[in-house]
Amino acid sequence: MSRTAITILKKRMLAIFIACLAAGLILRMLHFSNVICIVLFSAATLSLFTLFILVNKEFFQKKAR
Numbered sequence: 001m002s003r004t005a006i007t008i009l010k011k012r013m014l015a016i017f018i019a020c021l022a023a024g025l026i027l028r029m030l031h032f033s034n035v036i037c038i039v040l041f042s043a044a045t046l047s048l049f050t051l052f053i054l055v056n057k058e059f060f061q062k063k064a065r
Contacts, residue, residue, distance in 0.1 A: 003058070003061075006054055006057065006058050009050075009054055010051060010054050010055065010058075013047045013048075013050050013051040013054065014047075014051060016043070016044075016047040017044050017047040017048050017051065020040045020041070020043040020044035020047065021040075021041070021044040023040050024037050024040035024041045024044065027040065
């Protein structure tokens with residue numbers, strides 16, 4: 001995977017994380033269904049985990065050079 005692809009994916013995962021977290025918090029404050037909030041927080045956690053993997057992958061690619 002090229003560096004630009006990793007950079008684009010990192011930006012997208014960060015945007016998804018922020019959007020899901022914000023939407024989950026707003027819906028939670030408005031007392032929406034717990035299921036919706038759990039799904040949004042799960043998506044935020046998954047995107048954060050993916051972002052962590054991408055950052056590590058980029059770090060180890062730089063270290064190998």
